[in-house]
Amino acid sequence: MKKTRGTPAQEEFAAVCGQVWDVLIPARAGYLANVSPHYDEVFHDVAQRTEHTGSLGKTDIAALVVWKRLSAQTRWVTELMSLPDTHVRAVTERAVTAVRDTALTRGEAARAGRGIIWELPGFRTGDALASAILTAAAPQRMAVYDRRVQHALDTLGLTLTPTPGRYGRYLQLLDDLLHHGKAPSDGWTSRDIDTALYWTGRPAPVPSR
Numbered sequence: 314m315k316k317t318r319g320t321p322a323q324e325e326f327a328a329v330c331g332q333v334w335d336v337l338i339p340a341r342a343g344y345l346a347n348v349s350p351h352y353d354e355v356f357h358d359v360a361q362r363t364e365h366t367g368s369l370g371k372t373d374i375a376a377l378v379v380w381k382r383l384s385a386q387t388r389w390v391t392e393l394m395s396l397p398d399t400h401v402r403a404v405t406e407r408a409v410t411a412v413r414d415t416a417l418t419r420g421e422a423a424r425a426g427r428g429i430i431w432e433l434p435g436f437r438t439g440d441a442l443a444s445a446i447l448t449a450a451a452p453q454r455m456a457v458y459d460r461r462v463q464h465a466l467d468t469l470g471l472t473l474t475p476t477p478g479r480y481g482r483y484l485q486l487l488d489d490l491l492h493h494g495k496a497p498s499d500g501w502t503s504r505d506i507d508t509a510l511y512w513t514g515r516p517a518p519v520p521s522r
Contacts, residue, residue, distance in 0.1 A: 341512070
């Protein structure tokens with residue numbers, strides 16, 4: 314493939330990517346070595362059901378709440394559970410279609426899906442649970458976002474502000490990282506990067522006395 318000279322900003326980002334991958338590749342290995350291979354079974358079960366149904370219901374969302382270790386004792390949960398499951402599935406079906414639309418870039422698809430899922434209670438602020446739902450809908454395209462991921466991005470010098478549209482920008486950032494990947498990361502997906510970021514952003518271990 315013929316390479317063209319990029320802008321100074323693009324060249325600077327490409328240089329930073331090399332340093333970022335030096336952190337992400339061993340971090341991914343650390344995640345795989347230390348996290349139980351059974352931990353993500355709930356996520357995979359939801360993803361498999363979504364593959365067949367094309368939508369997520371209240372039961373699927375509840376499972377992802379547990380998987381993300383979020384509190385279910387909040388007002389939005391009551392509001393969500395009070396909605397008919399058919400309504401929840403109608404909204405999530407549109408979001409699933411959006412994030413699977415390969416005519417859109419990864420970032421555009423993420424932004425579209427996030428905009429749709431916003432309609433449901435509990436998804437108007439924050440991206441953690443919304444990102445889990447959208448990733449279950451398209452595990453090869455989307456990625457999970459949470460506080461650990463944000464901490465890792467900040468530590469690595471990658472800018473992701475909390476202004477509206479963050480999830481779309483996050484996926485665009487991961488897409489750019491994949492574009493500038495190193496050989497050991499060949500075949501990685503956005504989900505692989507998010508687990509590496511999650512591991513990178515974990516709290517520092519407390520020194521033993």
